[in-house]
Amino acid sequence: MYLFIVNTMSGNGKGMKVWKRIESMLQKRQVHYLVEFSASPTHTAELVRQTAKKHKIKVLAVVGGDGTVQSMIHSVIGRNIPLGIIPAGSGNDLARGLKIPLNPKEALHYLLTGGTGKIDIIQIGNQYCMTVVGIGIDAKVAQTVNRSRYKKWFNRLKLGHLAYVLSFIQVLTHYRPVKATIKVDGKEWTFPKTWLIAVANFPNYGGGMIICPGACYFDGEFHICIVDGLSRWELLRIFPAVYRGKHIYRSGVTLLKGKTIEVISDSPxxxxxxxxxxxxxxxxxDILEKGLSVICHD
Known part of the structure; x- marks a missing residue:
């Protein structure tokens, strides 16, 4: 049986709209499924745990965004339940990375016809995520986007990535870079004016920014991008290049690779x-190699 978890709040209501589009397709195809609706990550995780006790789940299908998927990792890790995605968020970077179509009908076809593969995931203590851990200004941008009122308007216009651009410009005016030390598999580097450290399992985040073009979710290591020593104006100038992955050739950008990453800084x-x-x-x-089963196509 397919278990569909629909985040009714994802994409400012997009999750429910997407579900209504695919529900009739499931019925037409006579797919055996169960659907549960959720409005919070805590509720989502509990729904998965309770349903898994009562039913034999063939695939856990998420109708939502990257944050919805992240909230369910705890519930499926260690279980033999592959994860499928019907993208309905603002950024949908995980779907992009797995080459899942953003169109609901095409995404459903991908889900129902795909095979199962194992991918690496990111672990921070008892927390897990899948795409990128961003430390510094980009985390402040993510926080600002999630709290903003304009996010829902961009989502309605199908321009969710522009919320990240606007928030970046807002945050840039007051954010201060700090001295940071990063240890990669025991080897240490120090950067005196660190704007951001991106530890990537997937190439993209933030609604399509290609922060680490070489990152791969099944190679057992992280790609790391550090931006340091730039003025605000210089950082603003290279920002558009991130959408093409060309920022990596600019001065002030350092690339590293490794499995275990430690970051300390003069101020949090x-x-x-x-x-x-x-x-x-x-x-x-840390990287948890082949830690999660997902529906994918070769």
Whole structure:
């Protein structure tokens, strides 16, 4: 049986609209499914746990965004239940990374016809995420986006990524870079004016920004991007290049690779994973190789 978890709040109501589009398709195809509706990450995780006790779940299908998927990792990790995604969020970076179509009808076809594969996931203590852990200004941007009123208007116009752009410009005016030390598999680097540290399992985040073009979710290591030593104006100038992954060739950008990452800083730097705030530095980040089953196509 397919279990569909629909986040009714995802994408400012987009989750419910997407569900209404695919529900008739499921009935037409005579797919055996159960649907549960949720409005919060805590409720979502509880629904999965309770349903898994009562039913044999073939696939856990999420109708929502990256944050909705993140909230369910705890519930499926260690279980033999593959995760499928019908994207209905603002950024949908996880769907992009897995090459899941953003169109609901095409995403459902992908879900029903795909195979099962194992992917790496990110672990921070007892928390998990899938795409990128962003530390510094990008975490502040994610926090600002999630609290903003304009996010829902951009979502309605199908321009959710522009909420990140506007928030970046807002945050840039007052955010201060700090001295940070990063240890990668025991080797240490120090950066005196650190704007951001992105620890990537997937290439993209923030609604399509290609922060680490070489990142791969099944190679057993992180790609890390550090932006340091730039003025506000210089950072603003290279920002558009992130959408093409071309920022990596600019001065002030350092790329590293590794499995275990530790970050400490002179003052706490906020951190997010999959767009959701996950604490602040000091922080240790590990890779859990092949930690999650997902529906995918070769």
């Amino acid at each position: 730097m906020p951190a997010h994973g999959d767009g959701e705030i996950m604490g602040e530095t000091p922080m240790k980040i």
